[in-house]
Amino acid sequence: MEFRPGLEEIIAAETKISFLDVENEEIVIRGYDLIKLVETKTYTEAAHLLIEGKLPSQPEKERFEMQLHTQRTLPQELVKILKQLPQTTHPMDALRTGISVLASFDPHLDERTEAANKEKAIKLLAQVPAIIASSHRLLHNQPVVPSHQELSYSANFLYMLTGKQPSELEVKIFDRSLIAYIEHELPNSTFTARVISSTHADLYGALTGAVSSLKGHLHGGANEAVMYMLKEAESPEKYKQLLYQKLANKERIMGFGHRVYMKKMDPRALLMKKALQELSEVRGDTTLLEMCEAGETIMREEKGLYPNLDYYAAPVYYLLGIPIELYTPIFFSARTAGLCAHVIEQHNNNRLYRPRVKYVGERHLQVN
Secondary structure, three states, X not given: OOOOHHHXXXXXXXXXXXXXXXXXXXXXXXXXXXXXXXXXXXXXXXXXXXXXXXXXXXXXXXXXXXXXXXXXXXXXXXXHHHHOOOXXXXXXXXXXXXXXXXXXXXXXXOOOOHHHHHHHHHHHHHHHHHHHHHHHHHHOOOOOOOOOOOOOHHHHHHHHHHOOOOOHHHHHHHHHHHHHHOOOOOOHHHHHHHHHHOOOOOHHHHHHHHHHHHHOOOOOOHHHHHHHHHHHHOXXXXXXXXXXXXXXXOOOOOOEOOOOOOOOOOHHHHHHHHHHHHHHHHHOOOHHHHHHHHXXXXXXXXXXXXXOHHHXXXXXXXXXXXXXXXXXXXXXXXXXXXXXXXXXXXXXXXXOOOOOOOOOOOOOOOOO
């Protein structure tokens, strides 16, 4: 049996959910080009596509959004638990705790039918944003911003994060960012969810494991690291100096390169670059855009690396007024639809994951 570290290029699942077609520079989501979905559909429509397997008709869209709307509010018992977390709690740990506790309030927790899993998926899609926004405010001794009943899914999420009602442009850009993050084939967190669900563990358990995976700095957190780097530099010239210094010290520069794309630019990064241009023009300040473009040029010329989604999503979220420490939780919230789709698919056609090892230890030692 061949050993490939990190399961590099090993096919681990058959799926109808998504595929990274690197040669044609296309991210396929249930047959559709993700970029086209971002440009023409809303996040809730893309989530319906992943969970239900098809884009919704207008009545189906309205019904799906109403289901999400009616389940936005967290159980008060869960809010009380979030209040008890130490102020030093990492936002991803608060999210992990929230999802795990949420399972206790599901009367159909142990049902694994497709219908039951879809109900769980809708509940998670509705309440993960509330867990993220509420836990962050509670950890900072701030009052929780209640759900705004008249706002759309993405507008309400952004409202709960920032405490202010967003503009149409802000909602459009935030919604597009959520679709960009919604599904991406089989990264570590999605693989983790599939491995856990292959034991017939419940959907909440699978997503709790996925949160833990995404917290690791080799998977999530790049968008936060990018923003901290931009804030440290403050100007295009200082940013160039910082990058050259990091390159000279052989430090890893977050926001560049991708295990799958490698020598090509992540097509989702281009979407967020355009969003950054729009926001910068409206605000009359192109400093962040100029910094990012300077960094893009340096990394391409010096290392042959291209920006990934996180590189341009970071300054976009910053201009939207979102706290930096919430960038990775938002990534997870957006990916919830994709994760749920993978767990549903795993449960519907299950085979327990049980790989083997290449043993490199000693043999035939004698017991004294």
